[in-house]
Amino acid sequence: MLKGSEVKSLRESKVQLQDAYAVFFQRELWLVGLNISAYSHSGTAFAHDNDRRRKLLAHRHQLENWSSRVDREGLAIIPLALYFKDGRAKISMGLARGKKQHDRRQDIAKRDADLDARKAMSRANRADRLAKYS
Template sequence: MAAKRPDSRNKIVATNRQARRDYEILDTWECGIMLQGSEVKSLREAKVTLTDAYARVDMREIYLVGLHINAYSSASAQGGHELSRTRKLLLHRHEIDELRLRVDQEHLSLIPLQLYFKEGRAKLELGLGRGRKHYDKRQVIAKRDADMDARRAMAARRRTG
């Protein structure tokens, strides 16, 4: 079941812009993430890096690896959290089974796309994607540029005409 895009009422904390360039995203899921108290406070200050993070399926659970959450600025030195620990993602059992099956059969990757708050809870948009080759990235960039040029030309034509 695909996740809905976060709406304007939700506060987006971090996005992984590089993921959409490096991967062809086939499907997305919204999942919860298990965090400690100081991690949530750091997220509210948007002190997080999604760039090197990825998800992996272990047995019947999904874990997020490489998510770096900086220490909370007002926390004491002893009460902080580990900056780059492995965090468990919260999905329904059937969703985990579907993800594991698709990752194994189609050789896909689980990439975190966005981290945001929804109704006070931290949520992660997880994408199921296929890695792009270098020439594929160039084709995508060229197509995007051509589309933008066409839109600009049409807008200029409307203004003058």
């Protein structure tokens, strides 16, 4: 459940979903890692903790289904989208499977290769600019 300053920050799109995930704790679903920045017009008295755990409301049959699939299949519950409907903040959740180790290695290698290519291009562009003015 959200505080008022959190809802106002959501309306200003000051939220990051990238590192967020949901966990079960005492048969309740909690959202962890959702970063909602402080509302720009609120004082320190009404400020909220940016990274606090937030309780999610869901139907019992949804919770039981997700809980069994998380336990049985090793899936994770992640937020997909955050939106407003009839003045209430809603969040779309999805079940996801983590990457395997070889997939992570491939992504890291690709990212490093792209970084090296960008560095080489910037060095070449810099050398061209220096040669032009020499």
